[in-house]
Amino acid sequence: MTDVAVDTSELRKTYVTSSGVTEAVAGLTLRVGRGELFGLLGPNGAGKTTTMGMLTTRIAPTSGTAAVAGADVVGDPIAVRRSIGVVPQYNNLDRQLTALENLEFSGRYAGLTAKAARRRALELLELFSMESRAGAKINEMSGGQAQRVMLARALMRRPDILFLDEPTSGLDPQTRVNLWDILRRMRADGQTIVLSTHYMEEAESLCDRIAIVDHGTLLACDTLDALKASTDLETVLTLTYETDADAEKIIAQVKELAGVTNAEASGENLRVFTLTPDGVLAALVRVGQDAGLALADVRIVRPSLETVFLNLTGREYRE
Known part of the structure; x- marks a missing residue:
């Protein structure tokens, strides 16, 4: 050819x-x-x-x-x-x-x-x-x-x-x-x-x-895009609220959302793990609004080549 x-x-x-x-x-x-x-x-x-x-x-x-x-x-x-x-x-x-x-x-x-x-x-x-x-x-x-x-x-x-x-x-x-x-x-x-x-x-x-x-x-x-899409690696969404709100009160609701694999709260921050970030983000905004939490910032960390690489090859030290 x-x-x-x-x-x-x-x-x-x-x-x-x-x-x-x-x-x-x-x-x-x-x-x-x-x-x-x-x-x-x-x-x-x-x-x-x-x-x-x-x-x-x-x-x-x-x-x-x-x-x-x-x-x-x-x-x-x-x-x-x-x-x-x-x-x-x-x-x-x-x-x-x-x-x-x-x-x-x-x-x-x-x-x-x-x-x-x-x-x-x-x-x-x-x-x-x-x-x-x-x-x-x-x-x-x-x-x-x-x-x-x-x-x-x-x-x-x-x-x-x-x-x-x-x-x-x-x-x-x-x-x-x-x-x-x-x-x-x-x-x-x-x-x-x-x-x-x-x-x-x-x-x-x-x-x-x-x-x-x-x-x-x-x-x-x-x-690169196909490699990242081919592995079940989670995107992490970090939502920061304007006040030091107790994000714990919405954790249970967030974990029930379709596409969410895990969620954890720390002060005004809510970290959500998902394989389908686009659909989950809109749902997260609605849940926060319903709870009276004003959203100040959203950070999205998608899978990188490094996460794909480590997922495939492991994390042990190499000589």
Whole structure:
């Protein structure tokens, strides 16, 4: 299918060591559309980096299939590599070369002439606001600057698909937000991007669809809105009254309302838990009016990607 950039079926990677068998990826089936910014979200050790490694031909699958840009990652890895750009989790730029030299060498490896490689490198350095650092060596740069050079390097061959493995890990908030803006512009220009991350805000802010993985298994895959709607997570409505009214007197009535799963009172505040907030809110206003309580404020806290994620993966600490 021409509209499919990445297509996997029952993709697995198993490692056999002296301590036993570890299934890093356990039967992953995914489909990424062209022009999509697709997120792989999971805690540490979820299998994200192993999945990215298989899709970019660095790691051989144990079983299953994966096609990237229409080419099989096992049967035709060279075709896959010609179609992709990769930004790895850790800086692997040549630290003794300048930013411009790193890009030029990458372009020459990709088959560009010296003139074309320099032209493309200068174009990308300008795109990422790095033209003033073109002559600086990598070991003289900040983490954010080096990350931009790595992203520019991945784009030297104008790849069909860009793979980013934890691209903002360890960066300061300002640099992270600036990189998000760059990725949004690339997405708007039609670039297909597969992004692995463990940052909720990053996935929520950037991704068209999100696959949540843990222990090598796909737990859910959909748009953000659909993920939040697919799990039975409650919205919390907090009603604040103008006076220090005793909200306890309406608790019994509130708990009887259709759609309310629980309610609790604290001074002038009434907290109501529901799966259907839109219908419940109007009923709550009527109950308060009938009780003579003047409403001063309503706060609505809907399920977030974080609550969906924790609901699926649990809250225990990860190594």
